[in-house]
Amino acid sequence: MIKIYARQLFTRFYRHLPRRLFQRDLMLDGLKTNARRGVPAALARICLECAQASVPALYMRFASRPQGLDEAEAAAARRRYGLNNVAAEQPLTWRRHLWACYRNPFNILLTVLGIVSYGTDDTIAAVVIALMVMIATLLNFIQEARSNRAADALKAMVSNTATVLRAGRPDGGVYHEIAMDQLVPGDIVKLAAGDMIPADLRLLQARDLFIGQAALTGEALPVEKKAGALNDRPTNPLECGNLCFMGTNVISGTALAMVIGTGDRTWFGQLAEQSTSQCAPPNAFQLGISRVSWLLIRFMLVMTPVVLLVNGFTKGDWWEAALFSLSVAVGLTPEMLPMIVTSSLAKGAVQLSRQKVIVKRLDAIQNFGAMDILCTDKTGTLTQDKIVLASHIDAFGHRSERVLENAWLNSHHQTGLKNLLDKAVQEKMADDAAGPALARWRKIDEIPFDFERRRMSVIVADGGGQAHLICKGALEEMLGVCSRVRHGDQIVPLSAGLLAQIGEVTAGLSLQGLRVVAVAARPVAADRGDFSRLDESDLILEGYIAFLDPPKESAAPALEALAKHGIQVKILTGDNERVAAKVCRDVGLSVNRMLTGDEIEGMDDRQLGLIARVTTVFAKLTPLQKARIVSALRRDGHVVGFMGDGINDAPALRAADIGISVDSAVDIAKEAADIILLEKSLMVLEEGVIEGRRTFVNMMKYIRMTASSNFGNVFSVLVASAFLPFLPMLPLHLLVQNLIYDISQIAIPFDKVDEEQLRRPQGWRSGELGRFMVFFGPISSIFDILTFGLMWWVFKANTQEQQGLFQTGWFVVGVLSQTLIVHMLRTRKIPFLQSRPSWALGVTTLAVMMATIGMTFTPVAGFLHLQALPGGYWPWLVAILAGYMALVQSMKGWYVRRYGWQ
Known part of the structure; x- marks a missing residue:
């Protein structure tokens, strides 16, 4: 049970990096199961009342009018109802945000260890642990606050809008675009194919409107919606044919609708509260972070008891051994991981925005690189994002103005989403030809496009009462509903021989790289007012329009x-x-x-x-x-x-x-x-991929360095504990060393990345991390053991009275070697010569090393139970660090040849 709870804690924490980047479709899987239950009865009653109300009653209920609300009325309604955002999209207060930044597994673990230290009268250790937790929490809080502000600015650049009618405007109340979160109940909105439903709506007018609401109901096929009050008394608002709900989308058709619910007062908003309280399945990024974190925690849970047992049996002082193992546990906790992850992702998002790439979810950056x-x-x-109508021919390959006019009538009169093909047809039809055609024909109805039929039709009539259904669409689907073909002035049956001839003509166009769209028509009764897809039959193939789509x-x-x-x-x-x-x-x-x-x-x-x-x-x-x-x-x-x-x-x-x-x-x-x-552009995409990989590499630098350094330290502690008559380092020393090491990692998210590491996809490989840790960790232990020998035999720090000198000597070597390993393991090349770090990382490293050395000469040394080191120590220190760096560099070459370097 503990393991299950801990996994849930990890998932909840890493799922909110940062917490403002909430995306509606992430909840949709959870909404389907709750769509018919769990919504307050009051909301269902309001929806049903609006579905049954007449249009005048709706205007009265929401203090609206056919011309829409004016700006003052909309502002007053916005103050009353709030912004059109669901609860999960609301920003956290700074207090809740600070608490959320603290509440991660590593900080909780450190807090427990700090409480234990305080309860055992180890006040100094408790203070150091509290300082570590405070630094990690504040850094994470500051970085997330910055990333939230950056994310809001980036999302505002691509925010979805709604087409709304505002009364009392100088332009006479025409439709204009506003951000979806500005909608209020009573607003009149216009819908077209491709639009998101921005709020809960009651339809006022609808034309061949099909809504995809699988997210709420699970229905795979689009649902047709119609305007008008319902005569029966439905019990489920989702089954009302004149209501549309936030979170669904328009597949085809057009509509005019009134907003009846916004934000948390929508069906979507109520379900979102329930769905976000449940843990959604983690994505690849969250799974990768969780696996890495569990690897480090399992290592800590195994090694801490081992340190306790070794020191307890060899020293005989189990209380001191317990305090020491407690400090080892603190040292093995990667408390800076949340801050490093947040900083890396936020920096990546800002950098991508400069390259014209806007990130809606920060953890998508890692997937970008992978x-x-x-x-x-x-x-x-x-x-090119521009298509040109290259030819308009009849079924036998001859130029035909009739085909162009029919195609133009279809494109001009359809009210769904006009694509590039429709725009190309309208541009091809010259104004002097379009004017008479428009004056001659009036629209009666249309049958909107869908991706199953792959065609759409309009029904138009001329002044003499003649009506025609004009259809255009994909060739094969069109041939399936055509039974005749126009050959000159004659209409002939579509025979197998003609089909073969048609195939040759269209194949020739396709081989030239032209996109072929078939055009067909047939006379229909002008007195009919409602047509359906069943009327798309027995059509006369008029010809084709072919489009050039240049690369x-x-x-x-x-x-x-x-x-x-x-x-x-x-x-x-x-x-x-x-x-x-x-x-x-x-x-x-x-x-x-x-x-x-x-x-x-x-x-x-x-x-x-x-x-x-x-x-x-x-x-x-x-x-x-x-x-x-x-x-x-x-x-x-x-x-x-x-x-x-x-x-x-x-x-x-x-x-x-x-x-x-x-x-x-x-x-x-x-x-x-x-x-x-x-x-x-794919070129912009390639730049985004590179930035995603750069972000991931910097995250992995911290994880690799922390894992290998921690493994080496524990191995050294075990060796020293088994042979020394005193502790190789006081618990306080371990805590301070870990604090200094954490500070040296702050600049890693802003480090440079070698070009070689950007050439291949980057992904989480927890098994490779374990191998890396076991391989490079013991290398530091070799030089730790050499330091033990140096302090024991050369400087005679081999008695209880001289243990302070021994511990100070290893403390300095430990801090400096851990700081330098950042530069050794950040690249597969020779550091400083072939691969230079960022100035921020270089300055941080230099400051930490100078502070550590200076610490032994200042009054701080007495507080930390350290002492001044003899002058002969410093040449030995340089030799040990140089040897350590040389061995790591040589072993990197062998490791790269054997396993590669992600």
Whole structure:
């Protein structure tokens, strides 16, 4: 039970680094199980009342109007209801933050040891331990406060917004964008495909609105929502067709809605309180930190009793042995680890922001550096984020203005999310041609796009009462609903021979690297007011529009740079395989194998995992297939990043170890991502990866140095305790030595990193840490034993009366060797010559060494039970330290050849 509780304590502590970087989608898994229970009855009653109320009654209830609230009314409502943030997103007060910084396993352990010291009248030891805890807590508090402020500033650069209607504005009350946290009950918001639902809403108008609310209900398919009061009396608000809830997102369609609940007064907010009180499964970063911490704690739990027994049996004074082993336990506690981790991550986040990379979750930085596979779409990353309509032809390859006009009518009148293809069509249609077409046709209805059908339709009518359904979409899906084809002025049945001819025409376009979209139409009854996807049948194939997606000039060098840094790039796209392969060839990406969505459907997860290893291009994918591929690669042991910016990318962004999006992405993609790029470029991504690795390497420096140094000290203590008639060092000496060593580590997060350590992915390897500790720790013990011999035989410190001289001699060697090992183990190269530390680390090291030496000549020495060392000691000290550094350097070369150097 103790071990289980301790693991929970570790997980809770490291999950909040820093605590302000809360991300909504991290709670979503826990929300589904609580969605139908646990929400206060009062909130459910309010939702049901709003669902059944008429629109005038809603306006009266929230003191609103069709033109929306004015600025003064919104400000008053904001003072009454507060910001639109759930409880978990609220900043901690400084008192709670300080308590949270103290409440970590290492500080709690030190506090217990300090209380024991005080209870045994060892006041000096208790004071030193309290000082260590205070320094560690305050440093962590200061670093987290800085990182929180930096994180808030960074997140504000990419914060999601809502489209709201404000009354009484000089511009006449038009829609404009405001931050989601500024919404208040009574606000009128506009929704479109790709938007996050910013609060709990009651629909006022809706057009083909489909909501993805799997996060709350577990329903895999989107749910259609419609406006209008409910006539029946539902019992579950989640089943009300005219309500939308915070945390869900718009898949397709448009709507106008009124805010009925914000912040903690939303369904999401109430469930969040319950979900955040439970421990979410730790991610790779948290698991790595936990494994390393447990390795150090297990080492302490094993070695401390051994020190107690050896000293007790050899000295006969069990009380003194207990105090000494207590000090050893304090010395083995890596109390600076939380501060080092926080400082490293915060520094990495600020540095990444200068490179146009915004970090939403700090622990994602380590995953950034550990990433070895990057999955991405090609549009906007390998290709320019601008598409040009290259041709508009009929089914037989002849230029056709009719096809262009039909495509333009479809793109212009659709109200969903307009993508780059729609923009290219609208730009191609000249103004002198668009004007008459717009005057001739009026819109009746539309059938929005979804990723299952991969097409969308609009229904338009002319002044003469003729109505047409105009559909455009992916070629194969379009051919499945076409039964006829336009050949000149004739309509002919779509035969097998014509299908073969169509295939030749479209294949030729694809081989040129053009994206092909089919356009079809058919007459419909003009007096119908509501159309559905069932009406997309018996269509007449009009022709195709083909788009040129030119590659970026920076794509090829960026791919080459990623490959040099050990990152394999895989393309996951909804386009066909021919277009994807052509783009890959243009940017120099070698295609080992291609796989289509239809082939993936016939595979189980094991088969997909095996084939995904060797596949470069995955084409014609659905959103869930993208997520399946990412999950399969993760199960294969890879650290997978996914880069996407569309609605269809959200499942894969959540499935990846690190989700990467851009500031121009749809809301749901930005919400699901861990990293936001301010520039959609693989070159920017490569710079972020390098900074992630630099951050991780600096964290590992502290862990390696602490582990190996602690192991060597304990080994030396055991040897000395077995043969000396007195303690090799007083408990107070061990505590002060550990305090000085901790101070020397403060600058590690700001240290330089060797170029070689940035070339390969970096990940947690607790087994390698244990080997490193056992290998390098005893090296220091060799020179400790030489110091014992020096003090015993050369300086005759071999009696009880001379133990102070012995202990002072080893104290100085111990502090200086532990300080120098920072520079020896921070690099695989020759320190100071081939690899220079940062100025901060250099200054800190020099200050600590001078303070330690000066300590023996000042009145502080008497307080610490130290004494002045003879002049003959100092040449021996230089020789011991030089020999120690030379041996460590030579052993590093052997270790690197045998095991490598992460």
